[in-house]
Amino acid sequence: LDNVSILFVPIFNVDGHERFGPYNRINQNGPEEMGWRTNALNLNLNRDFLKADTPEMQQWLKMYSKWLPDFFIDIHTTDGADYQYALTYDIEVFGNLDSGLTRWLNTIYEPRVTKSMNESGFLIFPYVQFRSWHDPRSGLQTGAAPPMISQGYAAIQNRPALLIETHMLKDYKTRVDATYSMIEYTLKVLNHQAGTLKTLINMADISTAAEGFRSQKFPVLLKTSQKDSTMIKFEGYNYKNVKSDLTGGDWFIYDNQKPLSMTLPFFNTTYPAVETYLPEAYIIPVEWKLIAERLKLHGVKIDQLTEPAEIKVKSYKFRDYEFKKAPYEGRQMVTTKYDDIEESRKFAKGSFIVLTDQRTARVIAAALEPASAGSFVEWGFFNQVFEQKEYSETYVMETMAREMMEKDPELRKEFEAKKNSDPDFAKSQWNMLNWFYSKTPYWDNRFNIYPIGKVYDKTAITFLRKISLPME
Structure with missing residues (x-):
């Protein structure tokens, strides 16, 4: 040998x-x-x-x-x-x-x-x-x-x-x-x-x-076909x-x-159940340092912002999520669907820049794309984003809901349609009033929002490179 x-x-x-x-x-x-x-x-x-x-x-x-x-x-x-x-x-x-x-x-x-x-x-x-x-x-x-x-x-x-x-x-x-x-x-x-x-x-x-790897859809989730044998x-x-x-x-x-x-x-034939174009970089807010530390263990190269930055990013808003009834490997796992979103976000000094032009791009996607098998989202690293932390008292919202419908007749139609289509919703005072609460300016705009941002714009990447240094 x-x-x-x-x-x-x-x-x-x-x-x-x-x-x-x-x-x-x-x-x-x-x-x-x-x-x-x-x-x-x-x-x-x-x-x-x-x-x-x-x-x-x-x-x-x-x-x-x-x-x-x-x-x-x-x-x-x-x-x-x-x-x-x-x-x-x-x-x-x-x-x-x-x-x-x-x-x-x-x-x-x-x-x-x-x-x-x-x-x-x-x-x-x-x-x-x-x-x-x-x-x-x-x-x-x-x-x-x-x-x-x-x-x-x-x-x-x-x-x-x-x-x-x-x-x-x-x-x-x-x-x-x-x-x-x-x-x-x-x-x-x-x-x-x-x-x-x-x-x-x-x-x-x-x-x-290479850039070509990011220019084609990447299969973040592969499943075995039950039609091909x-x-x-x-x-x-x-x-x-x-x-x-x-x-x-x-x-x-x-x-x-x-x-x-x-x-x-x-x-034994697999197919891509979920595909996506990988970004030029993922941005991890500084408060989610644990995520960056875990990625670094895998040989992922990470930079940190030396000053605050506001960047347009793509990300995900979670919906229809379900937590496992029992813990698995000490964690409360979650399965979730999501919608794509795009918005400007402010990232504090120290936030982590994970560029994907490195050999560990598959590792990065496996950890940070929520649909990946065994992603950090699925393992429960982000479970707190699924928690509603503020709520309205029923006696407050009963009054406010009526005022909202009085000002917006379309809202009343939307409410009645949801009651007719969702029996569980129609039976729950809390769910109905919480629905109205979600239509107010008081609603938490970070609820169910994935904190990791995805940057596709190369001009933004050039800017981020100028204001970041390697993670220690």
Whole structure:
């Protein structure tokens, strides 16, 4: 391996490793004892790559940004259904990685490693989900990994990655041997392809920072098409689905003494569910310093205003948002729709300028575009903008609402139309009076407004460059 240097992190989740015991993985076949999935804060590090809440991830990102390895391998043992494969794997070939690197994975890396593994006696297959849980005949599907997990994160850094998922029901020795072989054959490909891969990565970094990258729509959210599939051979086991007399639910019973080859529909074509033109820069108000600090962990270059500035920006106004009923990874996540807005905003001295003419433009978009899978908005970094902080007393608004309709007959028509079309609205005094309140000059004009601004005008960018310095 003359052309390969290895940066090896044997134990990432130290807390979980030290929580050692025989009962930590109910679905797993050995070893006698194993560690725990989460760290001491009960957070899963493999959901933290982009949001970077944990101290472990923050230190890992500093290391990653310093070294920027050309290929990343993450080693897991999976839960899920039963099948013949000792190991499944995931590589990002679904539109979230630079096209040149994607072609390299598809045409060079994957065929060579698959051939070597099969010849060594290990059946491998792409990491997939069944469209109906535990039922392979429902079809297989995969797609672009979000940047909260390792291989999806590497993709937005313009670096290919391999996720290894050994099958939890295979014995420990088989899992170790399969992992060892997969790493060995991967390193051999990397050794042979070192020059080509480094060239492709350099081209990807240059392309991402170039003006042409911003001149075409960028897919901030990719989804797997449920209309487009190919037939593929899948090596599973004979199984039956019985109705449980204990719970009344479906009980899938696999017979691993009866291998079964199935030809199944494979849904692995993605499409851009949301696209946007990336701006020349994002502006983060100084009070949202945490956002800038998190971006800096990812190797993003950031400047700060040396004086106040008023700039015309594009941004978003949120609507139809819904918070998850339970926290996830310690955060209250939110899904939201939004409308595009354009306005002049005043940004205080110290506000952060995130130019997109840098190789981390995909990282910036993943974090700051609300529609991105696992964006900072979705993770709840901006939840306070969804909170209405001022309200009107009902006895005040009852009088004012009548005065408003008296002055504006069209407002009365609008009110009656909303009552007729929205039964929940019509049943709530508070909602109706709050609606009138929203029509007054007293209404909070920052409510539901995304505080991050997007600058597209190049003249404005020139001005911002003159009055900013690199973030310390």
